[in-house]
Amino acid sequence: MAEEEFTDINGNSISLDCQTRSAFCREFTVTSPKLSLRKVMVYTCFVWLFAYAVFFFTENTTVLSSAIILTLAGMMIHIHFVKVDHETLLIIGSLGVQLSSFYASGRESTIFIEMNKLKDIVINEAVYMHGIIYYLCILIKDPADPETVTSVVPLFQSSKPRLNCLVQVYRSCQEILAQFR
Amino acid sequence: MVLKIFFPQCCNTADSGLLVGHWIPGHNSAVVLAVIHYPFIPGQVKKYLSELQSQTQVDLTVLGSWSMPKEGQEGMDSFLKDLSTIFPQKCWLQLSREIGKRGFICQVVQNNGKLLQDQEQKNGDESSEGDKIILIHYDQRKVMLSQLHPVQDVGQKSDIEPSELRLVFQTVAQSQPLFFLDKYDDGPLKLTHWQSEGREASIIAELLKQASVPVCIFLTWLLSLWHWFCMVLKMLFISSKLSTCVQSGYRTVHFKTVFSPKKAATHMEFMRKANIFVSFLLDIALGLLLISWLYRENRISKLADTLVPVADRVAKELQELLEWLMGAPAGLKMNRALDQVLGRFFLYHIHLWSSYIHLMSPFIERILWYVGLSACLGLTFALSVLSDIVALLTFHIYCFYVYGARLYCLKIYGLSSLWRLFRGKKWNVLRQRVDSCSYDLDQLFIGTLLFTILLFLLPTTALYYLVFTLLRLVVVLFQGVIHLSVDFINSFALFAIGQRICRPYRLAEGVKFKVLCQEPGTPLHLMMEINPLKCSSVLRCYRTPTYSCYPKDSWAALCKKLFVGELIYPWKQKTDKTD
Numbered sequence: 001m002a003e004e005e006f007t008d009i010n011g012n013s014i015s016l017d018c019q020t021r022s023a024f025c026r027e028f029t030v031t032s033p034k035l036s037l038r039k040v041m042v043y044t045c046f047v048w049l050f051a052y053a054v055f056f057f058t059e060n061t062t063v064l065s066s067a068i069i070l071t072l073a074g075m076m077i078h079i080h081f082v083k084v085d086h087e088t089l090l091i092i093g094s095l096g097v098q099l100s101s102f103y104a105s106g107r108e109s110t111i112f113i114e115m116n117k118l119k120d121i122v123i124n125e126a127v128y129m130h131g132i133i134y135y136l137c138i139l140i141k142d143p144a145d146p147e148t149v150t151s152v153v154p155l156f157q158s159s160k161p162r163l164n165c166l167v168q169v170y171r172s173c174q175e176i177l178a179q180f181r
Numbered sequence: 182m183v184l185k186i187f188f189p190q191c192c193n194t195a196d197s198g199l200l201v202g203h204w205i206p207g208h209n210s211a212v213v214l215a216v217i218h219y220p221f222i223p224g225q226v227k228k229y230l231s232e233l234q235s236q237t238q239v240d241l242t243v244l245g246s247w248s249m250p251k252e253g254q255e256g257m258d259s260f261l262k263d264l265s266t267i268f269p270q271k272c273w274l275q276l277s278r279e280i281g282k283r284g285f286i287c288q289v290v291q292n293n294g295k296l297l298q299d300q301e302q303k304n305g306d307e308s309s310e311g312d313k314i315i316l317i318h319y320d321q322r323k324v325m326l327s328q329l330h331p332v333q334d335v336g337q338k339s340d341i342e343p344s345e346l347r348l349v350f351q352t353v354a355q356s357q358p359l360f361f362l363d364k365y366d367d368g369p370l371k372l373t374h375w376q377s378e379g380r381e382a383s384i385i386a387e388l389l390k391q392a393s394v395p396v397c398i399f400l401t402w403l404l405s406l407w408h409w410f411c412m413v414l415k416m417l418f419i420s421s422k423l424s425t426c427v428q429s430g431y432r433t434v435h436f437k438t439v440f441s442p443k444k445a446a447t448h449m450e451f452m453r454k455a456n457i458f459v460s461f462l463l464d465i466a467l468g469l470l471l472i473s474w475l476y477r478e479n480r481i482s483k484l485a486d487t488l489v490p491v492a493d494r495v496a497k498e499l500q501e502l503l504e505w506l507m508g509a510p511a512g513l514k515m516n517r518a519l520d521q522v523l524g525r526f527f528l529y530h531i532h533l534w535s536s537y538i539h540l541m542s543p544f545i546e547r548i549l550w551y552v553g554l555s556a557c558l559g560l561t562f563a564l565s566v567l568s569d570i571v572a573l574l575t576f577h578i579y580c581f582y583v584y585g586a587r588l589y590c591l592k593i594y595g596l597s598s599l600w601r602l603f604r605g606k607k608w609n610v611l612r613q614r615v616d617s618c619s620y621d622l623d624q625l626f627i628g629t630l631l632f633t634i635l636l637f638l639l640p641t642t643a644l645y646y647l648v649f650t651l652l653r654l655v656v657v658l659f660q661g662v663i664h665l666s667v668d669f670i671n672s673f674a675l676f677a678i679g680q681r682i683c684r685p686y687r688l689a690e691g692v693k694f695k696v697l698c699q700e701p702g703t704p705l706h707l708m709m710e711i712n713p714l715k716c717s718s719v720l721r722c723y724r725t726p727t728y729s730c731y732p733k734d735s736w737a738a739l740c741k742k743l744f745v746g747e748l749i750y751p752w753k754q755k756t757d758k759t760d
Contacts, residue, residue, distance in 0.1 A: 021696050021706040024183065024237070024313060072616065094183040094209075095315065098694055110693045110712055114344050143342065180183075 006165040008032070009133050016165050018148065023175055028169050031086040032161045035104060039103030047071050077084035079104040092171055093180045097121075097138060099155060112130055113153070115180065116143045121173045124152075134163045136170060183313045184289060185210035186274065187349055187709075189321040192216050192247070193278075195373040199264070200244040200274060201359075208345045210330050211274070212352050214321075214359055215374040216247050221269045225369045236358045245274030276316075284703030287314050314704040318697070320711075321375040323686040325360075327711050328448050330690055330722065346692060394627045396604060400440040408433060423572075428565040428667065431727070435461065452723055460677040460725070464559035467670075471563055472556050481553050485546040489538060492574060496535040499577070503527050506645065521646055527581055534577045561667045568663040575656045582653040583748065589646040590746030592635055599632035628727065673725035678716065685713035689690045728750065 008014050017029040051067030083104040090098040097118060100110040119141040123134055138153045156166075198218040204211050217226060230241050234490045246264055259434070261452065275288045329350050333343065343351070362368060411430060435457045445451035476482050507524035509515065552570075556563035572579075601607060602625070607618035680687050689711045697706040714722075742749050 021699060025315075025696065025698065030365070090696070092315070092694065092705075093313075095185065095317075095694070095707075098695075112691050112712065113695060114346060116344060130622050143344070 006085065006161055009128075009160045009162060014159050014161055014165070016161065016168065018168070018172060024179060026091050026172055026176060028089045028172070029086050029092075030088075030156050030161055030165070032159045033083055034085070035083055040056075040075070076105075087156050087159055089155055089169065089173075091176055093176045098155070099159065111142065111153075113138060117141060119146070119149060121170065123170055124154075125161075128147055133160065134166055135160070136166045167178055182209045184272075185315045185345075186276075186287070187212040187319055188276075188285075188325065189213060189315050189375065190318050191321055191375045191377070192373055193318075195247065195248065196322045196676050197248040197374070198246070199268075200239060200247050200276065201230065201372075202244045203239055203241055203356075204244070204272075205345060205348050207342075208348075210345060212349055212350075213244060214353065214356050215239070215372045215377075218371040218373065221370055228269075229370055233356075233359055237355050239352055239355050241356070241359070242270070242542060243268040244270070245272075245276065248275075249279040250277070250280070255666070268336040282700060282703075283465050284697065284700040285314065285316060286702070287704050289314065294517040315707060316704055317694075317709050319349075319353075319709045320686075321353065323711055324350055324709075325357065325375075326354075326684075327689045330688065330714055330718070332448055332722075378560075390737070393444055397440045397442045400436070401442065404433060404436055404440065408437075423613055423666075424568050424664065425562065425565040428561055431671070432461075432559075432561075435663075453673075453725065454722060455676040456674045456725055459679070460673060461559070462671065463675055464561055464670060465557070467560035468558060468563055471560060473551065475553055475556070475714045481550055482546055485549040488545055489542045492538045493535060496531050496538075496577075499531055500528060502648065503531075505650065510644065513640065513644065515644070516638055519638055519641050523641070526547060527665075530580065532575060534655075537555045564663050564667045566668075568660050571656065571660060571663075577655055578649070578652050582649045585642075585649040586746050586748055589642050592639060592642050593746050596632065596635050596639070599628050599635065602628040604630055646746065663671050668727050672725045674720060674725065677719050677723040681716060681719045682714060686711040688714040688719060690718065 003051045006014050006016050012033045014033065015031045017031070017070040019027045019029075021027060035106045047067055047070070051063055055061070055063045080103060085102045085104050087099070087101050092098075092099075095117055096112055096114040098110060100108055102108050117140050119140050121136065124137050125134055126130055135157075136155045138155065139149045140153060141148065142150050184493050185208075192213065192496050195216045196218050198216045199221070201217055202211055202213040216677050230243070233239075234241050271289045271291070275290065278284075278287050279286070295745045312752050322459065327350065329347055333347070359372075360374050361380065362370065362372050363377050364371060364373075411433065414426065439458050439461075445454055475484075476500060486516065489683070503524050506515075507520050550568055553563075555566060598608065601615065602620060605617060605620065608614075609616045677688070691712045693710045693712045695708040695710065697708055699705075
């Protein structure tokens, strides 16, 4: 179990949690910062003031009720589909790698990649917006053709940790993968 | 190498006994399928396993022993070790569980007597690290019923070697005969598996299964009669044009698939049958809903009463349009003689058509009443009938479009050929290219004269063509929308979506693992759950193929056709035969 001070590429603080389940099974959890109450209040007030202004000119109450419904629906969609609470990477030697994202509403989205499809886990560079970032990714191969990389699956896409965090995860994963290469 | 043991959850609390299962070839893993309890006779166990092997095509063997000690059964350990000599194996598993502890203790004895430990070395030094063991718990019933996507059939020979998880799923699914013996059977063997508490079945399902075979045979016979009747009708040219006939032919093909007495062999066939059946039921339900809405408050008579005035109105609008074209439309100056000829020609057609409608008007209500009843065959049928009615009512627009297009096409063709003559060239049919040619003087004279005439008559013809093409496109668009909705109802995989919502473990995209709580001294325990397929993948995978209306040409080709004057049929339907 290890917890240190890490930040993501935008400077928000995140936390990394490494759990060693057994000699060949490790779980890494990257937790994003939670939904900030201040932002929610600001957005809600902005939308409702705008609705009041429109109501003042049109004298139509449907504007107000539609603004309320819109705010509620938007908030529900945001916490169910957009806001990621934490992401985990579970690596089980000789079985495979499992990636899951847990959303703020509790929804879980998981994919499992078997060992025979996994070529390697590497740190890549990418041009993102106006800068260059590092990201950890899994190289997928077709079992019939082991030399070519068919696709690349990036990890921790919502939290986007910085290089120091990625290096720690990378080293841990490589220790396990080395045993089962 | 790590040894992976797939252990069913139902056997977590089973009494001590023998583990029966299958070693996955090529991977260092084993699937435990059931536990045979004491007392048993080894000879009978071997006989039973070989019987099942021939039934299920799965290589079932005794994997090892399972011990869940209760009070008064302490002397089991030595007994368990002796069993490995009776059932000779490459690897003998000894799983045991102590009361009060949640983890299992696992020991693996290999053929040469070497004992492998699962204990974790505290320092993790490489030299004494033995092989490791992972115990993966799975829900036997769900894994048996589930289908991994992308679907690969068992009997199919494929180049891709199935992965370990796929082999596990296939093994459990194929071992269904093993799960037929439950604890109430008076056989020599007592087994524990997911169905050992009693086989689950439903009287209604069994009765339906028994009744379905004669019903299917009868319906297939009826369908063959109907098919013969349709063959006779197909002789008529018009039947391929009417979308109602196309839809009914399509439904016949569907019924043949659904009502065939042969049982569905593969998963895809079964899903296809179920989807067609359920979507047909939905279709009928929607059609009956439509009928109940139409026939309440006598709406259908009101509809029939408004039909003739609407047709009259359309005719009047067309007349006004033609009179506008015959004058000076949008300020353009037309060639008066040609204008009058074309205008009068079309006006006479409209006069014929409206008198025909007036002739039909007393019968319209009756006809519409009976045609409306056809909606009980399904909403798709009603929509096809609507599309056909629209096509019949706008038949005059179609005729005008054809006349205008043909005239325009001839004109363009003539113009291009005479333009070549004007420049002294000729189209060589043999070589499919333009060659130079020397014409005689009188050929040149007549050619140039005709060219001039055609050129100056071009704006008039082009305007008529433009107007009627636009009208035709409006009608085609409306028919296209109807066909798209019919297509959607036909191809929507309702049964698959229902399965995904109500029984999500049936359609699996993959698996999920969860690490169960650790106790020191026990191997790693994982819980394997099924990750259901996403709804969008379900729709894409199980979409019933239809005679879908794709736009036949791309936009560029369509524009070119419109410019040249070729007749366009933008919604070409895919048929089985190549026409």
